Amino acid sequence: MTSEDGKSPLFDDAVATLKGLPSEGGQDELRRAYLDHLAAHPDGMWRACGAGHVTASALVFDPVAERVLLTLHGKLGMWLQMGGHCEPEDRTLAGAALREAREESGIEGLELLPGGPVRLDRHHTPCAWHLDVEYAARAPRGAVAAISDESLDLRWFGYDEVADVADDSVVRLMAATRARVDGV
Numbered sequence: 001m002t003s004e005d006g007k008s009p010l011f012d013d014a015v016a017t018l019k020g021l022p023s024e025g026g027q028d029e030l031r032r033a034y035l036d037h038l039a040a041h042p043d044g045m046w047r048a049c050g051a052g053h054v055t056a057s058a059l060v061f062d063p064v065a066e067r068v069l070l071t072l073h074g075k076l077g078m079w080l081q082m083g084g085h086c087e088p089e090d091r092t093l094a095g096a097a098l099r100e101a102r103e104e105s106g107i108e109g110l111e112l113l114p115g116g117p118v119r120l121d122r123h124h125t126p127c128a129w130h131l132d133v134e135y136a137a138r139a140p141r142g143a144v145a146a147i148s149d150e151s152l153d154l155r156w157f158g159y160d161e162v163a164d165v166a167d168d169s170v171v172r173l174m175a176a177t178r179a180r181v182d183g184v
Contacts, residue, residue, distance in 0.1 A: 010086055013091065055086065058101035061177055106154075
Protein backbone atom coordinates (compact mmCIF):
# COMPACT_ATOMS: atom_id res chain seq x y z
CA MET A 1 0.00 0.00 0.00
CA THR A 2 1.40 3.38 -1.00
CA SER A 3 0.42 6.98 -0.47
CA GLU A 4 -0.27 9.53 -3.23
CA ASP A 5 3.44 10.30 -3.48
CA GLY A 6 4.21 6.61 -4.12
CA LYS A 7 5.68 6.00 -0.68
CA SER A 8 4.36 3.49 1.82
CA PRO A 9 2.98 4.27 5.29
CA LEU A 10 6.11 2.50 6.56
CA PHE A 11 8.33 4.96 4.67
CA ASP A 12 6.40 7.88 6.15
CA ASP A 13 6.64 6.35 9.64
CA ALA A 14 10.39 5.80 9.24
CA VAL A 15 10.94 9.45 8.29
CA ALA A 16 8.77 10.65 11.19
CA THR A 17 10.48 8.26 13.63
CA LEU A 18 13.95 9.37 12.58
CA LYS A 19 13.04 13.07 12.66
CA GLY A 20 11.61 12.56 16.15
CA LEU A 21 14.77 11.06 17.63
CA PRO A 22 16.53 13.27 20.14
CA SER A 23 19.88 14.77 19.10
CA GLU A 24 21.56 13.37 22.19
CA GLY A 25 23.66 10.23 22.36
CA GLY A 26 26.06 11.06 19.53
CA GLN A 27 23.82 9.57 16.85
CA ASP A 28 22.63 12.76 15.15
CA GLU A 29 25.03 12.35 12.20
CA LEU A 30 23.82 8.80 11.62
CA ARG A 31 20.18 9.90 11.91
CA ARG A 32 20.81 12.57 9.25
CA ALA A 33 22.48 9.96 7.01
CA TYR A 34 19.39 7.71 7.29
CA LEU A 35 17.10 10.63 6.41
CA ASP A 36 19.34 11.63 3.47
CA HIS A 37 19.28 8.02 2.25
CA LEU A 38 15.48 7.90 2.35
CA ALA A 39 15.22 11.28 0.60
CA ALA A 40 17.43 9.96 -2.21
CA HIS A 41 15.87 6.48 -2.37
CA PRO A 42 12.06 6.23 -2.26
CA ASP A 43 12.60 2.44 -2.21
CA GLY A 44 15.04 2.72 0.72
CA MET A 45 12.81 0.69 3.04
CA TRP A 46 13.01 -2.45 0.93
CA ARG A 47 15.55 -5.21 0.46
CA ALA A 48 15.53 -4.51 -3.30
CA CYS A 49 17.26 -1.14 -2.76
CA GLY A 50 20.86 -2.10 -3.55
CA ALA A 51 22.20 1.20 -2.18
CA GLY A 52 21.09 0.04 1.28
CA HIS A 53 17.86 -0.22 3.15
CA VAL A 54 16.33 0.53 6.51
CA THR A 55 15.92 -2.51 8.75
CA ALA A 56 14.32 -2.93 12.17
CA SER A 57 15.53 -4.94 15.12
CA ALA A 58 14.84 -5.45 18.81
CA LEU A 59 17.02 -6.63 21.64
CA VAL A 60 14.89 -8.99 23.71
CA PHE A 61 15.72 -8.67 27.39
CA ASP A 62 14.59 -10.10 30.71
CA PRO A 63 15.24 -7.43 33.35
CA VAL A 64 14.30 -9.75 36.21
CA ALA A 65 17.03 -12.27 35.36
CA GLU A 66 19.35 -9.60 33.89
CA ARG A 67 19.86 -11.32 30.59
CA VAL A 68 19.31 -10.83 26.86
CA LEU A 69 18.20 -13.26 24.18
CA LEU A 70 20.51 -13.48 21.18
CA THR A 71 20.22 -15.45 17.99
CA LEU A 72 23.12 -17.09 16.20
CA HIS A 73 22.35 -15.72 12.76
CA GLY A 74 22.10 -18.45 10.13
CA LYS A 75 23.83 -16.53 7.33
CA LEU A 76 26.27 -14.37 9.28
CA GLY A 77 27.27 -16.86 12.00
CA MET A 78 27.20 -14.09 14.63
CA TRP A 79 25.26 -13.65 17.87
CA LEU A 80 22.86 -10.77 17.23
CA GLN A 81 19.60 -9.22 18.39
CA MET A 82 16.41 -10.24 16.58
CA GLY A 83 15.70 -8.26 13.44
CA GLY A 84 15.77 -7.91 9.73
CA HIS A 85 14.12 -6.60 6.62
CA CYS A 86 10.89 -4.68 6.60
CA GLU A 87 7.95 -6.35 4.88
CA PRO A 88 5.16 -4.78 2.80
CA GLU A 89 2.60 -5.49 5.55
CA ASP A 90 4.63 -3.54 8.13
CA ARG A 91 3.07 -0.14 8.78
CA THR A 92 5.59 1.12 11.35
CA LEU A 93 9.25 0.53 12.19
CA ALA A 94 8.25 -0.36 15.74
CA GLY A 95 5.80 -2.92 14.38
CA ALA A 96 8.46 -4.39 12.08
CA ALA A 97 10.92 -4.69 14.98
CA LEU A 98 8.30 -6.35 17.18
CA ARG A 99 7.29 -8.75 14.37
CA GLU A 100 10.91 -9.75 13.80
CA ALA A 101 11.48 -10.23 17.54
CA ARG A 102 8.40 -12.47 17.86
CA GLU A 103 9.23 -14.49 14.73
CA GLU A 104 12.85 -15.07 15.65
CA SER A 105 12.39 -15.63 19.40
CA GLY A 106 9.10 -17.52 19.41
CA ILE A 107 8.03 -15.37 22.38
CA GLU A 108 4.53 -13.91 22.46
CA GLY A 109 3.78 -10.97 24.72
CA LEU A 110 6.96 -8.99 24.02
CA GLU A 111 6.60 -5.29 24.78
CA LEU A 112 8.75 -2.58 23.22
CA LEU A 113 10.25 -0.12 25.65
CA PRO A 114 8.54 3.26 25.49
CA GLY A 115 10.36 6.17 23.92
CA GLY A 116 10.95 4.78 20.43
CA PRO A 117 14.20 3.36 19.07
CA VAL A 118 17.05 2.82 21.50
CA ARG A 119 19.78 3.48 18.94
CA LEU A 120 20.81 3.32 15.28
CA ASP A 121 23.49 1.13 13.73
CA ARG A 122 24.67 1.03 10.11
CA HIS A 123 26.51 -2.08 8.98
CA HIS A 124 27.34 -3.85 5.75
CA THR A 125 25.80 -7.27 5.09
CA PRO A 126 26.06 -9.65 2.13
CA CYS A 127 22.91 -8.11 0.57
CA ALA A 128 23.64 -4.37 1.11
CA TRP A 129 24.12 -1.73 3.76
CA HIS A 130 21.62 -2.10 6.60
CA LEU A 131 20.48 1.11 8.23
CA ASP A 132 19.19 -0.57 11.35
CA VAL A 133 16.72 1.12 13.67
CA GLU A 134 17.12 -0.69 16.97
CA TYR A 135 14.45 -1.11 19.62
CA ALA A 136 14.36 -3.07 22.88
CA ALA A 137 11.63 -5.54 23.82
CA ARG A 138 10.90 -6.72 27.34
CA ALA A 139 10.10 -10.43 27.60
CA PRO A 140 7.22 -11.45 29.86
CA ARG A 141 7.96 -13.40 33.05
CA GLY A 142 8.62 -17.05 32.35
CA ALA A 143 9.12 -16.52 28.61
CA VAL A 144 10.32 -19.59 26.77
CA ALA A 145 12.17 -18.98 23.52
CA ALA A 146 11.86 -21.21 20.45
CA ILE A 147 14.47 -21.26 17.70
CA SER A 148 13.34 -20.18 14.23
CA ASP A 149 14.39 -21.40 10.81
CA GLU A 150 16.55 -18.28 10.43
CA SER A 151 18.79 -19.14 13.38
CA LEU A 152 21.48 -21.67 14.09
CA ASP A 153 20.91 -21.23 17.83
CA LEU A 154 19.01 -19.07 20.28
CA ARG A 155 20.26 -18.46 23.80
CA TRP A 156 19.84 -16.24 26.86
CA PHE A 157 23.04 -14.51 27.98
CA GLY A 158 23.65 -12.68 31.24
CA TYR A 159 24.42 -8.99 30.80
CA ASP A 160 28.03 -9.66 31.78
CA GLU A 161 28.39 -12.41 29.12
CA VAL A 162 27.34 -10.44 26.04
CA ALA A 163 30.74 -8.87 25.34
CA ASP A 164 32.28 -12.36 25.21
CA VAL A 165 29.97 -13.63 22.45
CA ALA A 166 28.69 -10.63 20.46
CA ASP A 167 30.28 -7.75 18.59
CA ASP A 168 30.52 -4.16 19.79
CA SER A 169 27.26 -3.10 18.13
CA VAL A 170 25.28 -5.58 20.28
CA VAL A 171 27.19 -4.50 23.38
CA ARG A 172 26.33 -0.84 22.64
CA LEU A 173 22.68 -1.77 22.09
CA MET A 174 22.58 -3.65 25.39
CA ALA A 175 24.15 -0.69 27.22
CA ALA A 176 21.65 1.73 25.67
CA THR A 177 18.79 -0.64 26.54
CA ARG A 178 19.91 -0.90 30.15
CA ALA A 179 20.19 2.89 30.39
CA ARG A 180 16.65 3.24 29.01
CA VAL A 181 15.31 0.59 31.42
CA ASP A 182 16.96 2.31 34.37
CA GLY A 183 15.35 5.57 33.27
CA VAL A 184 11.82 4.08 32.96
